[in-house]
Amino acid sequence: MAVYTHLGAEDLARLLAEYHVGELVSAKGIAEGVSNSNWLIETTTGRFILTMYERRIDIRQLPFFLGLLDHLAAHGCAVPATIHDRSGAAFREIDGKSVALIEFLPGVSPTRPTPAQARSVGAALARVHVAAQDFAPERENDLAPRHTAAILERWGEQALADIDPRFPSLIGRARELVSNWPTGLPRSIIHSDLFPDNVLMVGSKVSGMIDFYFAAHDMMAYDLAVTHAAWCFDQSGEKYDASVGNALIEGYDSIRPLDRQERDALPLLAQGACLRFVASRAEDWLDTPAGAQVLRKDPMDFVRRWNFYADQGATAFA
Amino acid sequence: MAVYTHLGAEDLARLLAEYHVGELVSAKGIAEGVSNSNWLIETTTGRFILTMYERRIDIRQLPFFLGLLDHLAAHGCAVPATIHDRSGAAFREIDGKSVALIEFLPGVSPTRPTPAQARSVGAALARVHVAAQDFAPERENDLAPRHTAAILERWGEQALADIDPRFPSLIGRARELVSNWPTGLPRSIIHSDLFPDNVLMVGSKVSGMIDFYFAAHDMMAYDLAVTHAAWCFDQSGEKYDASVGNALIEGYDSIRPLDRQERDALPLLAQGACLRFVASRAEDWLDTPAGAQVLRKDPMDFVRRWNFYADQGATAFA
Numbered sequence: 001m002a003v004y005t006h007l008g009a010e011d012l013a014r015l016l017a018e019y020h021v022g023e024l025v026s027a028k029g030i031a032e033g034v035s036n037s038n039w040l041i042e043t044t045t046g047r048f049i050l051t052m053y054e055r056r057i058d059i060r061q062l063p064f065f066l067g068l069l070d071h072l073a074a075h076g077c078a079v080p081a082t083i084h085d086r087s088g089a090a091f092r093e094i095d096g097k098s099v100a101l102i103e104f105l106p107g108v109s110p111t112r113p114t115p116a117q118a119r120s121v122g123a124a125l126a127r128v129h130v131a132a133q134d135f136a137p138e139r140e141n142d143l144a145p146r147h148t149a150a151i152l153e154r155w156g157e158q159a160l161a162d163i164d165p166r167f168p169s170l171i172g173r174a175r176e177l178v179s180n181w182p183t184g185l186p187r188s189i190i191h192s193d194l195f196p197d198n199v200l201m202v203g204s205k206v207s208g209m210i211d212f213y214f215a216a217h218d219m220m221a222y223d224l225a226v227t228h229a230a231w232c233f234d235q236s237g238e239k240y241d242a243s244v245g246n247a248l249i250e251g252y253d254s255i256r257p258l259d260r261q262e263r264d265a266l267p268l269l270a271q272g273a274c275l276r277f278v279a280s281r282a283e284d285w286l287d288t289p290a291g292a293q294v295l296r297k298d299p300m301d302f303v304r305r306w307n308f309y310a311d312q313g314a315t316a317f318a
Numbered sequence: 319m320a321v322y323t324h325l326g327a328e329d330l331a332r333l334l335a336e337y338h339v340g341e342l343v344s345a346k347g348i349a350e351g352v353s354n355s356n357w358l359i360e361t362t363t364g365r366f367i368l369t370m371y372e373r374r375i376d377i378r379q380l381p382f383f384l385g386l387l388d389h390l391a392a393h394g395c396a397v398p399a400t401i402h403d404r405s406g407a408a409f410r411e412i413d414g415k416s417v418a419l420i421e422f423l424p425g426v427s428p429t430r431p432t433p434a435q436a437r438s439v440g441a442a443l444a445r446v447h448v449a450a451q452d453f454a455p456e457r458e459n460d461l462a463p464r465h466t467a468a469i470l471e472r473w474g475e476q477a478l479a480d481i482d483p484r485f486p487s488l489i490g491r492a493r494e495l496v497s498n499w500p501t502g503l504p505r506s507i508i509h510s511d512l513f514p515d516n517v518l519m520v521g522s523k524v525s526g527m528i529d530f531y532f533a534a535h536d537m538m539a540y541d542l543a544v545t546h547a548a549w550c551f552d553q554s555g556e557k558y559d560a561s562v563g564n565a566l567i568e569g570y571d572s573i574r575p576l577d578r579q580e581r582d583a584l585p586l587l588a589q590g591a592c593l594r595f596v597a598s599r600a601e602d603w604l605d606t607p608a609g610a611q612v613l614r615k616d617p618m619d620f621v622r623r624w625n626f627y628a629d630q631g632a633t634a635f636a
Contacts, residue, residue, distance in 0.1 A: 008428075026424045106344045108330070110327055111326030
């Protein structure tokens, strides 16, 4: 969470002059995004978020991500629309880096979601899935279980044992998940990372879903499972909140009813969701020296969720 | 520049309920302040900056700083007023840390100030000096030359030579400055740190002066000299911009005419201002390992300014 690049007021004013957004009134670098720098910009006509893509995002994929925001916003989803410049471009370059101007949306991210909030998020996610079905551009999900299982395989049992003695056994469990992974469930574009951090709410209403930079084509029920793993537990993954979990599923189902196959697959899909966060956190953990001034997220938080879904998933999604 | 503490939406909503400011609508951690965490808060009634005091600021001095903002705002100065809570308190505690809610002001900080902007800043600074004259609380300036010269003395010639071979000679020059330091010039409360970063402008108009955490009683002309050193050079201190320098002094003089003694003292006062930033940057430089991921500001930037004022100060302030 940082602003990696300094953009002076004069640079910003010059950039904004390329858009139909009025004159610069205020600009604050905001502490959001791990691979972008972001500014909250106020002009004489409104408020906007300016994002500068610093790393990790493949710039060739920006038209996909920004086009998706436009498509979803035009279909009434609670996502920020991309502001296009005077020539119609969705992003520009400044000092060799790509920048995009997007709509500012009000709202705050819940830390301890209520059932009412989870219900709204479920419904909002379903609306995204429905609206994205006629979005033409394609993007493969490079964080599907076969890819994330491979991350664990690459580290190997010995390295993983340094995280926790129970960790090496996950390699076999991941392999099993991949071989049982469902195919043929209904697909659309999925958000893939809809943690509470990426949702803005005013009260119990979703005012915005942000950070679509993992969006890709995949099974819609898998996205619901990711969201379930992200919303329905305490941080450590020790305590499942059934009222939040049930509300999330009900909210989703109220907009896009799940079919029998999808519902039956949820326990497995949720384990695949956990595998993904276990793998990325294990990688960060092993890549980051213990003494570093960076907060390492405990990979065990999602191992606990994985165990929950393996043991009690059938009941949780009944 | 960071947000050091996580404050969840629920924590923020609970905090704001202690004020007459309406309901929380949006909150963004902003990348401002080196010893505070700051959030830009929007409620149903307006926008505010929430500051959490993390370190370096002596909490016992908060009533001075926040009271000063109130006093200056009430006297029409372009500074943010402190928002008091329902019980009238200017600051509260959350998780053992003090927090204050202050008015949000529009504007952006110039990176390359124009003469018109410098003129406005000079006038705005003079207004602060005039308005602060009947602010009763006292605070000594602990960054006056006798204190900052002592910092160089403490490091000693050998350590300072590691920065630059010309550095050790500054100890003698600092000693000389202290012994010639003027006394008896008109005093008020001075901002002491009015760099462009700490000024918000809409066009050429000052919309806000912020970060009064070095404010103290001292000679008003010294504050003007600090501001001159901060506004009228390129970053490295190599190039003085006379049109910006003259406009700053004229702007100040238009609101609070400098007397002869003050004007004559400016070259010396400006050297004292440089000494202060040389000393604090030298300290940061020597305290920070060369490989650290922290940007060290080059102490030579203000040695160059010091040299300028020693050689050409009489002309610059003529």
